[in-house]
Amino acid sequence: MRTHERVLARIEADLTAGRLALGDRLPGERVLAEQLGVSRPSVREAVRVLEAMGVVRTATGSGPDAGAVLIADAATGLGAALRLHVATSGLPVRDVVELRLLVEGWGMRMAAASGDAAALDRAAALLDAMDAPGLEPDRFLELDAAFHEALVGTAGNVLVTAVMTGVRGAVLAYVRAGARTVADWDAMAARLRTEHREILGAVQEGRADEAERAVRAHIEGYYRDAGVH
Template sequence: MRTHQVVLAHIEDDLAAGRIRLGDRLPGERALAERLGVSRPSVREAIKILEALGVIRTATGSGPEAGATVVADPAAGLGAALRLHVATDHVPVGDVVDLRLLVEGAAVRSAAARPAADGLDRATTLLDAMDAPGVDVATFLDLDGAFHVVLAEMSGNVLHAAVLAGIRGAVRAYIGQGAARAADWPTLADRLRAEHRAILRAVREGRADDAETAVRRHIEDFHRDTDGG
C-alpha cells in the first residue's frame, strides 16, 4: 500500500466508526503524519484526493474555518470521476443511453412523488427559453441538458443528479451529433419541446408511471431516430 493510501484508509476507518463526523475538522498535517508514521507530503496528497472526491473542504489560514473540514459532497466526486472516464472517449453511446434510461426513469418517478415548486419553476423557465423564437441549435441543446439535470435534482437523490451531471458532456456530444444529422431539425426540435412539456406535466401532476414512460420514450426515440450507426 502506498503511503498516502495509509492515510486514506485511516480517515475512512474513522469516518465509518463515527470518530469523525460531518462538520468535523481533520487533525492537522503534522498530527496525522506523526500518528501514522508517514511524511507530511503523503498526508497532503491524501487530503487533495479527499477534497477532489468531495469528502472534505480545505481552507488556508489560522481561523476557525482553516484546515480540512468533512463536508461529504458525493455529487462532486462521483461527477468528476464519471466525466473523466467518459472523456477518454471509450464509453459507447449506447452505454450512455442505457445509463440515462435507468437513472432518468427512476429520477422522474421520484420527482413525481414529491414535485418541488422550485424545481418545477426552474424546469419551466428552461423550457420557456427553448421556445424562444430564433433560438439556435447549440443553445437549445444546452438548455435541453440543463432541463434533464433539473429533473434529476428534483428526485431528491443526490446520486441521480451526480450521475447525470457526470455524463452530461457525453450526452451533449451525442445529441449534438444527432441534431446535426437530423434531416429536419425544426420539426425534431418541436417534437422535443412537446415531449419535454409532457414529461414535466406528468411530474407536476404526480403521475409517476407516465413520467417514467415519457422520459424513457423521449431518450430512446431521439437515439433511434438520429443514430448514425
C-alpha cells in the same frame, strides 16, 4: 497499500466511527503525517484525491477557512469519474445512455408521485427559458440538462441525484457533438421542446407510466437521431 491510501483509509475510518463529521476540518499535514508515519507529500496526495472525489474542500492560507474541510458533494466525484472513463472509451456511451434510461425512468415516476409544486415550477421555468428565440445549441442543452435534473431531484434521493448529475456531465460533450451534426437544429430543438412539455405534463398530472414512457422515448430519440455513438 500505497502510502497515500493509508491516509484515505484513516479518514474513512474516522468518518465511519463518528470521529469526523461534515463541516469538520481535517488535521493539518504535519499532524496526519506524524500520526500515520507517512510523508507530508503523501498526505497532500490523499487530500487532492479527496477533493477530486467531492469529499473535502480546500483553501490555502491561515484564516478560518484554510485547510481541508469535509463536505458532501458526491456528484462531483461521480461526474468526474464517468467523464474520464467515457473519454478514454473504457465506458461506452451506450452504457451511459442505458443508465440514464433506468435512472430517469424511475425518476419521472417518483416526480409524478411527489407533488412537489415548487420543483415543478422550476422545471417549467427552465422550459420557458428554452423557448427564447435565437438560443445557441450549447445553452439549450445546458437548460435541457437542468430540466431533467430538476425533475429527478424531486425524488429526494441524494445518491440518485448524484448519479443523475454525473451521468449528464459524462455525456454532455457527446450530446453537444451530436447537436452539431444535426442538419436542421431548429427542427430538432422544436421537437425536443414538445417532448419536454409532454414529460412535464405527465409529471404534473401524476401520470407516472406516461411520464416514464415519454422520457425514455425522448432520450432514445435524441441519441438515435443525433447519431451519438
